[in-house]
Amino acid sequence: MITVLAVDVGGTNIRLAIVSDKGEILEAVSTPAHFSKRNISAEELLSTLASAFLDFLDNKANVAAIGIGFPGFFLGNSGVLSSSPNLPLLKEVDLGKAFSNTLELPVVVQNDALCAAIGEHRFGAGMGRPNMIHITLGTGIGAGLILNYLPYTGEDGTAMEFGHLCINPDDHARVCGCGNTGCLEAYASASAVVSQFEEKSGIRMEAKEIYQHSLNGNKQAKEILLTAGAYLGAAIAEVVKILDIRYITISGGLSGAWPILYPILMKHLNSRVIPPLKGKITVVRSQLDDNSGLLGAAALAFNINQDFLK
Amino acid sequence: MITVLAVDVGGTNIRLAIVSDKGEILEAVSTPAHFSKRNISAEELLSTLASAFLDFLDNKANVAAIGIGFPGFFLGNSGVLSSSPNLPLLKEVDLGKAFSNTLELPVVVQNDALCAAIGEHRFGAGMGRPNMIHITLGTGIGAGLILNYLPYTGEDGTAMEFGHLCINPDDHARVCGCGNTGCLEAYASASAVVSQFEEKSGIRMEAKEIYQHSLNGNKQAKEILLTAGAYLGAAIAEVVKILDIRYITISGGLSGAWPILYPILMKHLNSRVIPPLKGKITVVRSQLDDNSGLLGAAALAFNINQDFLK
Known part of the structure; x- marks a missing residue:
């Protein structure tokens, strides 16, 4: 073989x-x-x-x-x-x-995020789809685009910098590793969830523990995850407005918080897309995970x- | 013939x-x-x-x-x-x-905005470019995408709804014709400039007159046009982060205010794109105009x- x-x-x-x-x-x-x-x-x-x-x-x-x-x-x-x-x-x-x-x-x-999209398209939740976007919610947030069955790199390999979409243009927004403020990655990556929880509670723990805390009724944990989900939905809406692609897969550590992330993500996504696309976007979890x-x-x-x- | x-x-x-x-x-x-x-x-x-x-x-x-x-x-x-x-x-x-x-x-x-992109690509400022985005600043804001020399329609014809990118997520942001708030079109279209000037000054005049007023030192007129330019730059940055396309052409009535729009547009665009793309995006006026x-x-x-x- x-x-x-x-x-x-x-x-x-x-x-x-x-x-x-x-x-x-x-x-x-x-x-x-x-x-x-x-x-x-x-x-x-x-x-x-x-x-x-x-x-x-x-x-x-x-x-x-x-x-x-x-x-x-x-x-x-x-x-x-x-x-x-x-x-x-x-x-x-x-x-x-x-x-x-x-x-x-x-x-x-x-690029690692584009590889994840290619993997999900070839062997996972995106099999057979002509067009899809795959998002990885890890230490950072990456994404890859499959367009007409092929990986899309952009002119010089810097396409789909999804984690750096600006979802909070406020001057006091969180600072991102890229140097800008208000990037999605500063709110909805696993590491951003960890940092935000530590800032609010004084306790540093892993994202999956924060998710468990939110399930157990911890309001700070839940609020941080709900904000992450809302911003994720808003950012996906922006990509949909540009590309008119209706199938999105998500992997990475923070996708483990799916039961909290998904409903608010879909609510914000559907409230933000243009009217003919409301209710027409499918967002699913990766079948391949890590x-x-x-x-x-x-x-x-x-x-x-x-x-x-x- | x-x-x-x-x-x-x-x-x-x-x-x-x-x-x-x-x-x-x-x-x-x-x-x-x-x-x-x-x-x-x-x-x-x-x-x-x-x-x-x-x-x-x-x-x-x-x-x-x-x-x-x-x-x-x-x-x-x-x-x-x-x-x-x-x-x-x-x-x-x-x-x-x-x-x-x-x-x-x-x-x-x-679609009319896609036609404008095709026209600019075939006969105007985009001739010979493999990839480009054409933006029309008219009554509304439209845009069209040329990808690998071909017009891009998206899955169902709703790609490049550039005018409806959310550039101000504040609850009190301006209401757009699409029903959402904070869309680019609600700030940077010719009609939005007219409306904003009327709201501030009580006087209704055409966008080109507002531009003349701003040149003559009218602060309200200038502030509205500078805000439009800043938001345009921020919105172009979001599209660049997704598509990694580096050549943008702009037509439509409000592009007549180029001397005021362009410098602030480029400033906000370059402050928002990811580091490897700073200074690498070209934005030019249409050669075909209307x-x-x-x-x-x-x-x-x-x-x-x-x-x-x-």
Whole structure:
């Protein structure tokens, strides 16, 4: 059986998996991302990742290609990282070529949020949909767009910066990691929920605990999640007004709070879209959850050479 | 020489022109749109428009097809009007087929704002651009998207409802014609500028007079135009975050206030986009002005049958 190596490079962990062409994860590991410091150089990054890949690939036959989801902006499908918001030293690095030279396999590298959309479209809740948007509610908020069955990158790889839509233009709005204020990510990412709860209660806990607290009647926890859901709905409405796309999937840690997020999200979404679209937008949870990015990277690896699929 | 009839159906006037395949307007008339009442039926609309077309076409040879820009939502390129915000009695009307039966010529009908984008792309400031957004600042605010050289309609013809992006989520924001509050159109359309000036000064005058007043030092006039420009810039930033498209053209009555609108628009646009895109977005005035919609309808008519171009 032909397989590929799929890699999901996150802020704290690198996940690696051997994946079949049916999207089955045959074997997987997670290794700490020692490069999760802002001042990593291109050389350090490449050697860290390459050795993680080689350790995992050791003695594995039938791996035909490597697909990598990486947190940064890529020039089309070239594998060239133009920049990465959290790793500012990396500029114009041809990750695809560098890994392919080291590992002697075809390599494809693409934005992590776009990989998640590709995975959800190929193997998850978006299967068969011509158009869809996939949103990841994690440490940050990412999104990817599938347009006429194909991933959409924009002119230079910076499309679907959904987490940085401005949903609160007030001067006193929360500050986002991007430097602006009032971005969706500053309210509705898992880390923003954690920060807001800590600011209000003085207690720092994980987003899933905050969700449990809200279910147990904690008003501060519930208010923060309801605000996150309302802003998410408002932001989706803006994207719908621009693209007229009616199918949205959501994954990531905070999607675990679905029973609280979903009703208020739909209420705000429907109150904001233009009249002919009210009630016509479908928003569903991911079927792949944390694996959408990994499986999207695998799908891209299988696509490098269509012969793999025969 | 082969020509087409291009039609731009507006709220108050219907403009008709004979256009060459080079985008030259060979002959044009403007006739009052007697149907500019909200309760017009499909039959009245069709007969009013058809007789306007026939009067103008009388004795004109070499008209190979008709292209019509109409204020409403169309199902793809089918010519079927699904609905029209300002003409609520019209639902699921096959305008293309109806006109083609009456006039015995091939007919294409498309959303007026998308026609303006097509016109600007084919004959104006967007010539040769793979991707662009065209914005019309008229009585309302419309926009059209060209993606990989092709007009983008969305799933059901309601893409690029740019005028209804929410740029002021405050509960006390201005009410828009769509029923929501805080839409861009409620601040930055020509009619919104007129209304705001009347509310502040008690005097009703046209947008171009308000612009003249602002040049002559009228503070209320200038403040309204500066706010319109700031909101326009903020709204363009949101679209750029989603689509990563870097070339924007603007036409319509209010674009006459360019010297006041442009600097503040660019300031707000650049402060709002994500860091890698700051300074990389180009916003220019239309080269076709009021004719972009008419020429886009003509371009569509020439495209009905590619043989016309030979």
